[in-house]
Amino acid sequence: MTEPSARSDPSAVGKQPEEADRLRDVLRAPGYLKALVFCALIGIPVSLAAFWFLVGLHELEHVMWADVPHGLGWDDPPWWWPLPLFLVAGLVVGLVAADLPGRGGHIPATGLHTGGASSTALPGVVLAAVASLPFGAVLGPEAPLIALGGGLALLFRNLARAPATVQSNALLGAAGAAAAIAAIFGSPLVAAVLLIEVAGVGGPRLFAVMLPALLSSGVGALVFTGFGRWTGLETGSLGLRLPQAPPRLDVGDVLWTLLMAAAVAVVMHLVLTAGQRVAAFTERGVRVRTVACALAAGACAALYTLITDRSPVEVASSGQATLGELVADPHAWGVGALLAVLAFKGVAYALCLGSLRGGPVFPALFLGAATGVLLAPLPGLGVVPGMAAGMAAATAATLRLPVSSVVLVVLLLGSADTVPLVILAAVVAFVTTELLPVGFGRRAAQRPV
Numbered sequence: 001m002t003e004p005s006a007r008s009d010p011s012a013v014g015k016q017p018e019e020a021d022r023l024r025d026v027l028r029a030p031g032y033l034k035a036l037v038f039c040a041l042i043g044i045p046v047s048l049a050a051f052w053f054l055v056g057l058h059e060l061e062h063v064m065w066a067d068v069p070h071g072l073g074w075d076d077p078p079w080w081w082p083l084p085l086f087l088v089a090g091l092v093v094g095l096v097a098a099d100l101p102g103r104g105g106h107i108p109a110t111g112l113h114t115g116g117a118s119s120t121a122l123p124g125v126v127l128a129a130v131a132s133l134p135f136g137a138v139l140g141p142e143a144p145l146i147a148l149g150g151g152l153a154l155l156f157r158n159l160a161r162a163p164a165t166v167q168s169n170a171l172l173g174a175a176g177a178a179a180a181i182a183a184i185f186g187s188p189l190v191a192a193v194l195l196i197e198v199a200g201v202g203g204p205r206l207f208a209v210m211l212p213a214l215l216s217s218g219v220g221a222l223v224f225t226g227f228g229r230w231t232g233l234e235t236g237s238l239g240l241r242l243p244q245a246p247p248r249l250d251v252g253d254v255l256w257t258l259l260m261a262a263a264v265a266v267v268m269h270l271v272l273t274a275g276q277r278v279a280a281f282t283e284r285g286v287r288v289r290t291v292a293c294a295l296a297a298g299a300c301a302a303l304y305t306l307i308t309d310r311s312p313v314e315v316a317s318s319g320q321a322t323l324g325e326l327v328a329d330p331h332a333w334g335v336g337a338l339l340a341v342l343a344f345k346g347v348a349y350a351l352c353l354g355s356l357r358g359g360p361v362f363p364a365l366f367l368g369a370a371t372g373v374l375l376a377p378l379p380g381l382g383v384v385p386g387m388a389a390g391m392a393a394a395t396a397a398t399l400r401l402p403v404s405s406v407v408l409v410v411l412l413l414g415s416a417d418t419v420p421l422v423i424l425a426a427v428v429a430f431v432t433t434e435l436l437p438v439g440f441g442r443r444a445a446q447r448p449v
Contacts, residue, residue: 039175042153049152050145050180053126057141060134065313079305082298082312085135090294092131093356094287096124104128105147108139108360109275109353111399112146112194119155122148128357136316138297138349139358142181146359149180190411194404252380253389257421260386261393261428264371268364268397268429269436271350278354293355300348308340315345318358319366326366330373330383338374342367360398365412368394388418393429402430 064085069077096104102121105128106113129144153176182191282289301312314322326333333341349363372390376383388409395405405426410419 039153042156042176043179045156046149046152046176046179047182050149050184053129053145053148054141054184057130057133060130061317064134065136065317076311077305077313079302079312082136082301082316083295085316086137086294086298086301087291089131089135089137089356090291093128093294094290096128096131096357097290098286100124100127102147104357105144107279107354108143108356108358109272109279112143112359112361112401119151122151122155125151125357132352132356132358133318136298136301136313137294137356137358138316138318138345138352138363139356139360140318140320140362141184142359142361144358145180145184146177149176149178150174152176152180185408185411190404190408193407194401250380252378253382253385253421254424256375256378256381257385257389257425258428260371260375260389261425262432264368264390264393264425265397265429265432266436267346268367268394269433271346272353272360272398274350275353278351280354282355290355293351297348297351297355300344300351304340304344308337310337314341315348318362319345320362323362323366323369326369326373327387330376330387333370333373335374338370342370342374345370361395361408364394364398365391365409368392384413384415385418385421388413388415389421389425392422392425396426396429397433400430400433402426405430 065077065081069075069081093104100121100123102118102124105121105125125144125147129141132139133141133144178188178191181194182188185191185194278293282293298316301315304310304315305312345363346367349367352358353360368390369387370390371394372386372388373383375381375390376386378386391412392405392409395408396402399405403426406419406422409422409426410416413422
């Protein structure tokens with residue numbers, strides 16, 4: 001293979017300097033520098049608002065699912081407890097979606113969006129999120145946070161009487177959303193990468209270039225790891241040594257990761273398609289059908305408790321707290337409990353995706369982790385590799401954002417040694433999802449709602 005040169009490609013002559021000059025001109029533009037300063041200043045009140053918003057959601061959820069049942073004499077909520085809470089959620093969200101500007105935010109089944117931020121939609125977004133998330137919706141807070149951050153940024157821009165253009169709206173909306181969701185993910189890096197992919201910077205060409213690079217880097221890391229252990233030699237790569245020994249990856253981990261990622265992608269695609277069908281169903285009668293779907297999700301949590309005698313919170317809510325418990329003590333879950341939580345939470349997730357308001361990330365993480373724990377006894381797999389692969393595959397298949405999925409799962413697990421498996425799982429799940437037949441689910445995701 002011959003290397004390209006300036007002589008063989010005249011169009012490449014001076015291309016990089018021209019791009020550098022273009023970037024320098026943008027950075028030197030007074031309007032852009034003012035926008036950067038304004039975004040930095042806006043980040044302060046937006047972050048504070050996001051912080052108290054999350055605190056309020058967390059405290060209200062604790063009251064609904066712990067304080068009130070304890071006050072009534074129950075150690076855990078009784079089996080029927082989710083039904084009245086989901087009824088309230090369905091009633092409020094149905095009214096907000098039918099009558100308030102912005103309809104309480106976008107429908108979660110269509111994925112995450114950064115566009116369309118509006119200060120007039122803020123009351124409906126906040127009200128729908130408060131009615132959904134603490135009352136048990138199987139959704140996370142990231143989508144309301146994106147809408148809250150973007151809407152507040154535009155509101156502060158209007159209060160400051162700054163000029164409004166299409167470019168400034170997009171810039172301020174993205175900056176406000178990033179400041180808001182950095183709080184829930186615990187890292188500004190996740191927020192930045194997530195918004196780059198959600199906003200579609202680079203379009204399909206970015207994914208076409210990014211996937212081979214991401215996959216080859218994961219395969220390369222596996223090869224380096226294997227040869228390093230085989231030869232006992234070191235390459236002098238940059239790395240920090242953790243005080244506790246990380247899991248040793250082997251061939252079994254890789255093979256099971258490939259199979260698990262493809263299977264998880266298919267299942268999550270079916271869940272999302274079901275969620276989009278639920279969304280189409282609720283559109284034909286928002287007030288009544290939102291209540292019906294919410295009650296059906298509550299029934300899933302109630303049936304789970306009746307069958308397993310475990311807390312209905314494990315099916316209801318985003319799964320953020322339950323994920324921490326699962327990761328801390330995966331052996332506390334038997335095979336029957338894992339199968340039950342996957343089935344009932346998966347159905348409740350699809351119902352909430354199409355009817356209530358919230359984000360799709362945290363339930364997907366939990367479902368992927370539970371799948372990994374369930375399959376961990378397979379020969380040559382293990383709990384930590386199984387959870388890492390399951391979480392990455394479920395998140396990538398749900399969001400269709402492979403790089404964000406890798407960064408999020410790696411930071412959550414805190415183990416650099418699982419990065420190759422996480423990359424393989426995310427890429428395989430993303431490609432599998434994109435190659436599945438384009439049916440109702442994909443068309444529904446492309447329609448504005």
